[in-house]
Amino acid sequence: MGSVTATVSIRQQRGALVEDRDWITVPVDLLQSACSWRTFRWYKGQKHYSGTYWSATMRDHVIYESRLELSRLLFADFDPSVRGIVAQPFLLKTVLEGKVRRHIPDYLLLTGQVPVVVDVKPLHRLSQPEVAFTFDWTRRAVESRGWKYEVWSEPPAVELENIRFLAGYRRDWLFSAGVLEELRDADLDGLLLGQVTGCLPSRPESQVRAAVHHLLWTQALVTELDRPLGPSHILRRAA
Numbered sequence: 491m492g493s494v495t496a497t498v499s500i501r502q503q504r505g506a507l508v509e510d511r512d513w514i515t516v517p518v519d520l521l522q523s524a525c526s527w528r529t530f531r532w533y534k535g536q537k538h539y540s541g542t543y544w545s546a547t548m549r550d551h552v553i554y555e556s557r558l559e560l561s562r563l564l565f566a567d568f569d570p571s572v573r574g575i576v577a578q579p580f581l582l583k584t585v586l587e588g589k590v591r592r593h594i595p596d597y598l599l600l601t602g603q604v605p606v607v608v609d610v611k612p613l614h615r616l617s618q619p620e621v622a623f624t625f626d627w628t629r630r631a632v633e634s635r636g637w638k639y640e641v642w643s644e645p646p647a648v649e650l651e652n653i654r655f656l657a658g659y660r661r662d663w664l665f666s667a668g669v670l671e672e673l674r675d676a677d678l679d680g681l682l683l684g685q686v687t688g689c690l691p692s693r694p695e696s697q698v699r700a701a702v703h704h705l706l707w708t709q710a711l712v713t714e715l716d717r718p719l720g721p722s723h724i725l726r727r728a729a
Contacts, residue, residue: 493634494627496584500524513582514635518605526553526578527594543567545575546660546707553577559596559610561650562642566599566608567660568653570709574600579607586627593624606638613643652715659703669693669701678702678711684721 496513501524508520542551543560545567552575554560559577566572579598584591597608609628615621625641632639659665669690676689686702687695702725705711713723 494584494631496582496631499581501527513631521579521598522574522600524576524579527581528578547572548575561645562610564653564657571601572599582631584627591627593628604637606640607632608640608642610642648718649715652719656703656707659700659707665701665704666697669697673701673705678725679727681725683723683725
């Protein structure tokens with residue numbers, strides 16, 4: 491199927507609306523500055539857990555409407571190519587089969603390459619006709635301007651838990667600048683994670699261990715994340 495002609499509306503600060511702009515020509519800067527289209531709500535019996543996550547990428551809080559959305563948010567915050575994250579960034583609208591169709595994607599990721607529009611949905615729901623139809627026309631609209639569209643479902647459980655653990659070390663101001671500098675200068679390539687505290691004998695082990703986890707979060711150091719993080723993991727310097 492071909493491309494889709496769509497319009498886009500965004501919310502700005504203080505509730506101002508920019509409505510029905512042409513999707514193909516709307517500036518990226520305008521979309522990047524958007525406020526979330528919806529605000530999350532709490533109510534008794536709610537099936538999803540909504541909340542806010544402090545993003546190291548944004549240096550600010552970003553909302554999520556489910557635990558699965560939070561998982562995608564963690565992966566985005568961990569990804570060094572992502573430079574901006576907007577939750578529920580805009581309302582897309584098109585006319586298909588004689589009906590007006592509307593959709594609010596979950597995230598807009600600004601990267602070093604092309605922007606990525608993300609929809610988060612549990613795997614078991616992707617085959618539902620309404621979901622499949624909405625994601626199909628959204629994909630065609632997004633890709634019509636050369637952007638990437640992603641439908642994101644449950645990630646590998648071990649990788650998620652490792653990234654969730656490292657996210658506890660994402661706040662850079664909590665770490666000694668001196669320890670971080672010494673670790674960056676040290677020869678850690680090929681060292682086991684369990685050995686790293688011994689490479690700075692003049693520093694408290696707890697500070698060194700925490701700082702290494704921060705460097706793993708920023709990916710100044712990398713290691714395999716497809717098994718539970720532990721002392722036998724081999725550290726490598728980022729390429």
